[in-house]
Amino acid sequence: MNRTLIVVKPDCVGKGMIGEVLKRFEVKGFKVISLRMLHMNREMAEAFYSVHREKSFFDELVRFITSGPVVAAVLEGREAITVVRSMIGSTDSVKAAPGTIRGDLALGLTDNCIHASDSEESFDREFKVIFG
Ligand code: CMP
Secondary structure: OEEEEEEEOHHHHHOOOHHHHHHHHHHHOOEEEEEEEEOOOHHHHHHHOHHHOOOOOHHHHHHHHOOOOEEEEEEEEOOHHHHHHHHHOOOOHHHOOEOEHHHHHOOOOOOOOEEEOOOHHHHHHHHHHHHO
16 A cells, blocks of 8 residues: 545635545545645745745745645555546646546646645655644
């Protein structure tokens, strides 16, 4: 069994899509083993997205992720990181395939509904930021 972390972002929480997003993972067979609703502050957001610190979109990303509440969940299941990444779709929602979460629930690039860990190293860092 593997673990991954997802964050339902402020756009998706604002649209009332928390249940829809979590349902997709549960229907697939993942277990929700930790769940937290929180409003990230700037310090948390910068630590969470530290790998993007030098990117041109970093400030916009931090502003967006701190703009409202998010819901973070740890999911457990076979090949969790790979399978969950394929379920969320491409980063840019307009390029995300129908049937993926971003393909069905979002239109934005920064406001793309959901984040998921892309490696075990990312999971470890992200888990520490959100769940301590
Ligand atoms: P996420 O999977 O949370 O990882 C980094 C986030 O940066 C990404 O989703 C988007 O919300 C945001 N972002 C904004 N602009 C870009 C871009 N040009 N390329 C990649 N990510 C971007």
